[in-house]
Amino acid sequence: MRNFKPVKQPRISDVIFQQLKNAILANEFKAGDKLSSERDLSEQFQVSRVAVREAIRALENAGFVAIRQGLNGGAYVTDLTFEHLANACLDLFLSNKISIHELHHVRILIEPEVARLATLHTNPEWNERLLMAYKGEHPPGASLSEDIASATRVHFILAEICGNRFLEALVNSLLKLSRKIIEEIRPNPPSSIHPPGLHGPIVDAVLAGDADAAAEAMKTHAKIFYDNLVRVEKDYREHGSASYRLKDEARLQGGERL
Amino acid sequence: MRNFKPVKQPRISDVIFQQLKNAILANEFKAGDKLSSERDLSEQFQVSRVAVREAIRALENAGFVAIRQGLNGGAYVTDLTFEHLANACLDLFLSNKISIHELHHVRILIEPEVARLATLHTNPEWNERLLMAYKGEHPPGASLSEDIASATRVHFILAEICGNRFLEALVNSLLKLSRKIIEEIRPNPPSSIHPPGLHGPIVDAVLAGDADAAAEAMKTHAKIFYDNLVRVEKDYREHGSASYRLKDEARLQGGERL
DNA sequence: TTCAATCTAATGGTCTAACATTTACACGGT
């Protein structure tokens, strides 16, 4: 006997969202191209502006377009990145669905492999960048934010070198998560968390082209960092999540888009 | 000299989104609770219904609530899951930002660790489930969809057992990605991709409590599966992505929500 | 009583039409 599926009216905005998304995925728009205006699209689709608007907002939330206001404003197609994945992960962490322990177990699993792969893919140009990043860590007079950024740059570069964009995305998410936790929860310099020179053995091994040593050095580093991070988590638990939320709201009031 | 940040008016709907999201993350709503109706909220926030509506739709897109229509309809708070992460990954794959090779490299890295952890966390009840899943693979007369589901159940159960929800989420995403590719691109039985008995060594090792053997068996399995999947990718490249997109649209017309 | 058909009201979905705000750019005066 046939198994009919229940019929359910899809939302108009979802249908439009699909069509636009597929057009973008099929490369009918290059990154930087502008979609037609809401009013134009509402004529083309023969629906109200509201429906089009909701579809475009969904595209924005999914990271496909960036919306600008004003003359020459509109929905500009973006290069699909992994940014919003990291944000989604952050939400999961904040809702206590992921612990720092779980997060770090994954990191200890992944980052050594990244270091290993990176070692196999290096070339003089990359080595140069890696060394520059390492030497530029903890610049004097930097703000907390800049300091953390400089201290994690080595990780990002290795992830870029490793040649696997999925791994790169994972590392990005993991680091961003760690970083946000530190930055938001503990607003004093992270020197105790990320002491200078911690990346030395990793950089040395990569530059020397020794994949196993690089992986091992990264593993050691990740474990040390983990121990430090556990202390941060303790603080986090004591303070609760209120301070984080307040900052989140303040940033939005300041005009930052989601 | 002070470094003033440019002031930018945030969207009203984004401010509301933040407030609702924070309320949910702060557990002011249990899963299953209903937010007030759009009309009520628009009075509380002193904004138009449209603004509230956009905020709620954003919550839905982010996976925080499920919207139901009709009497007793509204936005119901959901248990935040990793579902939408997998969907976002799928988009990245379709936009050729991730290759099957990269995807599988990650899988070969992660799943053995999952198998290892699972072995350390088993108990009679889990073992029973695992064995049931294994024996229930490839039921006769099943549809393609059911067949694939049965063949991947062992992986999902292991991911559940392993005790790390981040790893579990990753495995879910990876498998879902593989599955979607196979299911959508190659609409004939996957027996050649997933021959019966392939999970035997893994299940045996886990039940025997041998973590190293379990990891090794999983690694071997993943590599075999990978080789098979490469063939699928070839087909995929030949057929292009058009067939996939058509199915996507058809499903939506059938009423499935995004 | 029981059950099924019908009605009802609450809620999300959609539309229209207007006005507000933002912003790149052209135009003009100095």
Place this chain on the structure above:
DNA sequence: ACCGTGTAAATGTTAGACCATTAGATTGAA
């Protein structure tokens, strides 16, 4: 050449109406 200023095009927001969907109350017949 420069600096204001206006302008137009785009998104942002509002109000109010109506449509579609749905659970539950009401009704009525067996």
